Every structure is written in C-alpha cells, then in structure tokens.
Amino acid sequence: MSSHNTVSFSEARRVAVFGGTHGNEMSGVTLVNLWVKNGAEIQRKGVETKPFITNPKAVEKCSRYVDTDLNRAFTPENLSAPGGDDLPYEVQRAQEINRLFGPKGSPEAYDVIFDLHNTTSNMGCTLILESSKDHFNLQMMNYIKKAIAPASCPVLLNEHPLLKYSTSRSVAKHPVGLEVGPQPQGVLRSNIFEAMRVILKHALDFIELFNEGMEFPPCTVDVFRVSERVDYPRDANGNIIAMVHPNLQDCDWEPLNPGDPMFQTFDGKTIHYEGAGTVYPTFINEAAYYEKQQAFVTTRRETLVASAIRKA
Ligand SMILES: CC(=O)N[C@@H](CC(=O)O)C(=O)O
C-alpha cells in the first residue's frame, strides 16, 4: 500500500479512562479509584488522561446499575431528552457524561475513551472495537497485540445492525472497550486486575508515540465480528431448562462446529449447535446477560486492513 493511503488524525490530547460503567466490575472500579488519587501511572507526555467513575451510585451499591444499564443509555433519544429528576438515574448520568466528554459525534468530543469492564466469561483480555473503519483504533489494537505477544488479546468487533448498543465510551471519537475475565461480579482477582493494567499501559504508550509523530505503516488486524446472540433453551413459560454444556463452558474464542455440544438440559440431555458453519462463541455464560436472554454471542473471524496513520 502506498503513502497516499495514509490517514491523518489530529493528536489525541484528551483521553479518558472510565471505570464503574458497571458498578460490580471491580478491576475497572479499583484501578480508576486508584488513579483518581494518583494519576502518575496513566499520564503521558502531551496527553491529558482523565480517570472517571461513570456510575458512582452503582459502584456504591456494587450492582451493575441502579435504574437501567448505563452502557445501553447513550442513544440519541436519551441524550437529547429534556433533562429532569424524573428520568432514570443512568439516563441523567449519560447526559452529564455526554456534556463532560462529548457531545457525542461532535468535534469537541474527547479523542479516546477507554471503558474498563470485567466479564464472568473466560475471555481473557479482550479489546472491543465499534467500527471496522476506525484506523486509529485498528492501529492501536495492532500495537497492543504486538506489545503483549506471546500473550494474546482478541479483538471483538461489534457493528451488528441490531446487536450493537449505545455505550458510555461511544461519546469519544475513538471508543475502546476493555473486557477482562474471568472474574466474578463484586470480586477482585489479582491476575485480572494486572492484565487490565498492562493493556491500558500499552494503549497509552501508543497514544504518546502517535502524538510524538511516529508513523504507523499499514497492517492487518484479526478480529471476531459479532454475528448472533444465542439464548438459553426455555420452556413454554420462559423458564431456562438447560445450562451451557461442559464442552463449551470456558471455551470462549474456540471454534464451535455444527453438531458440537452446546447446552445440557437439567435431565442430562445434550443440545447440539445446528448452525451452518463454524463460529467462535464468546461471552459464554456471562452473569450479566441472563437478564438479556443471552447465553453467548457467536462471532466470525475476519482480517481487517488498517491504513497507515500519522498525525495531521
Ligand atoms: C459483561 C459486560 O458488561 N460487557 C459489556 C461489553 C461492552 O462494554 O461492550 C456490556 O455488555 O456492556
């Protein structure tokens, strides 16, 4: 690829690190609280990095949310609704966050927002990307993958027309989700905490290098594209009648082929995957997704091309 394909971005001077978008995901809550007290670790030359607890009421209660899921609340309708105390707490909070870090979609918005999450699924260190056309984020993810090799960090791409949702980080020009697991809700595990910290370190290093004028040549990034959500098997009353099959439990990012075991009913029968081809399940048995009627999400592997980038 030649230099005319180089994409220019302005320097990423305004960066935020969000924790507590879900109040019971303790790595992000703890790291952000730590950095609010002393932010030296997340400061980089020429960058202002703001650590911020997005849902303090949910953190206080150690629950995912108070009224409604904050990480679904950044819709155009919510953000443009007339404010007021009668709105659900998280909708009020979304408006406030949009004022502080947005407005979403505007030139005034923050350059990059990292949103720190934990999952009960065995996903390892997952980076969540919201657009396959965001070459800045693709280059950042390539940089992080190289930096942590031979450890791996899968990239989950969600630009599904129905399954994509309106996240807290989506107010930024370049939204980055960081999802690390397995870690139970309300629990801190040192390995998960440290893994999240290392990924964020490399991400901030990338931003510093970019701002210093480093050019990043074209590259490819392997991603897992969100394909379908799969619910638990249910009876006529809507009650769950099966669990994730032991062969599938903890096997996030591993191939699931037609005919493979998928669920196990309470009376011991196996339910097989009947899809058309190989998929890569993730968010397998995530605790927070029982209320969303989701046992796991299927993804398909894809290789994206990132253009060369440099600062404008
Ligand atoms: C387990 C969990 O909360 N996952 C996040 C994923 C994301 O940030 O996109 C969510 O559902 O909002």
Ligand SMILES: [Zn+2]
């Ligand atoms: Zn979360």
